[in-house]
Amino acid sequence: MPRPDTEHQELLRKAPRAPLRRLWEYARPHWRALVAGGVLTFLGGITGLVQPLMAKYVIDALGSGASVSGPILVLLGVVLAGAVIGALGAFVLERTGQSVVLGVRRTLVGRLVRLRVGELDRLKPGDLVSRLTADTTLLRSVATSGITNLFTSAVLLVGGIVVMGVLSPLLLLITLGMVVLVGLLMGIVLPRIGRATQAAQASLGEMGSLLERIFGAFRTVKASSAERAEIARLDESAVESWRRGVSVAGWTALSGTLSMLTVNTSFLVVLGVGGGMVAAGTMSVSTLIAFLLLLFYLMEPISTLVQSATELQTGLAAIRRIDEVTDLDQEDPGRAPTEPASPRPADVSLTDVTFRYHPDLPLVHHGVSFAASGPGLTALVGPSGSGKTTVFSLIERFYDATTGTVRLDGTDVRDWPLEELRSQIGYVEQDAPVLDGTLRTNLTMAAPNATEEQIQEVIRTARLTDLVRRLPGGLENPIGHRGVTISGGERQRVAIARALLRRPRLLLMDEATSQLDAANEGALREVMLAAARDTTVIVVAHRLSTVTSAERIVVLETGRVRAVGTHAELVEHDSLYRDLAAGQLLAPEPAGTDDSREEPTVVSLRE
């Protein structure tokens, strides 16, 4: 049976902390409700403790011929009050448990969404989702009733023991022997329950990751006829989770049964020894009955104690998994921009930038330097893997340069408040992702305050008018998970419209490598050129037509800037660029274009 991905678990396991302290940190904001719930539950329990003594009183009264109606009425009142107070306490605790979970989820949601991009590169989103949903649920009872039950049943147990000591020290000794036995038993069983729970939760996380993997490439999975293999993988994780769950169930059942068995055995021993004492005349019948009632009564706190300690293990296992997420690196958004960005196009520069994605990985950039001042179009070209998209990631500060400096308007991007930095930039990724939601929410997500007029304008500019007209709900039409209900070209235009709606001072465009039809390609180039009239536009160019329109072309090769110049200069002086431009790496203009400059031949380039 395969283990849940241990490498992934290792990545998450950064700084183990004391989970009990963390549990208290989560519960502390609700301490008032916790105390109230605990006190109510305790009072409910105390009334139970009084009942055996009342019973003794009633029996003694019966023996002496006194009236018992008064004591019985009081007993009834105590029982009723105990039930009501206990129920109220249970509700207060359950409500507090929900509040604890809400607090933890809020913290987690904030942390997850603000994770550094580099962290997410290495983690599995599906597992993170299960930590937010399944693991936090496990905290619900443990953070409240778990803690308070542990406390109240311990107090009740101690109270019961004191009363027993008063009734008969010898019988108490027998009872204490039993309590010690239960304690020893728990010492063996509880750690096993904790470990098995954590493993079961990890398998659930693994299931989430696998599902996310499958749904992320659903068509590929089906086209590859890989369903059977994927189902088998999911089943393995489900079985692993089941196996661990069964192990938890087994240990829990064993601990419950053994503790009850011990109590029952000691009951028989107490009955035997106490019976002997009554026969010998050293103990009254009422004292023995009261002691036995107390013993029965203590079964509940003991079983609650065992159950709470078991639950605590489950909760602590969940806390360890939750903590691993809260320990991951977060982005600091900085102060939100208070005033509108200057309308002036941005100046971007990279100076001697070296960069690697991870300390264990090789350098992607080996001292990249270039500048792009606006307005105008700068094209980044280079063979696949030369580090073009990475330049954008550094400007957006998805990652920090290993050495060297990336500047926007002369200020190191690390010195910009992150939210403000990104608010200046419109970014169109190569695969132009769109999010589940309506067309409108997709367009306005980067500019929530855009007016209807501005939205209509970008729809026209990005040539989305036909799409909006075609969709039954127009702008309000949902476009499906990852935009599956619209075409690749439409997705790209949505991404461009979204970036433009932000009215960026810097537009970063990673051109799609897939072919668009000539009309669309020409239209998008026009959009880009129009934007470049008053904005700084940097484009990772995969098309000849794009580079020929650029004022400045930066040629990257294996993470180094090989040449910078205009199209004419580079064709003249740079062999790699010549090769790229000749169509070996830059895609030619699709057939049907009316722009003859963009014929993908060396001859036409040299004109």
Ligand SMILES: Nc1ncnc2c1ncn2[C@@H]1O[C@H](COP(=O)(O)OP(=O)(O)OP(=O)(O)O)[C@@H](O)[C@H]1O
């Ligand atoms: N998140 C990442 N983690 C680790 N390595 C990465 C990551 N993203 C990219 N790389 C590696 O960094 C190098 C540069 O990638 P980059 O995407 O910048 O190249 P590119 O020039 O844009 O390529 P293409 O033209 O194919 O899109 C590649 O070798 C790639 O494998």
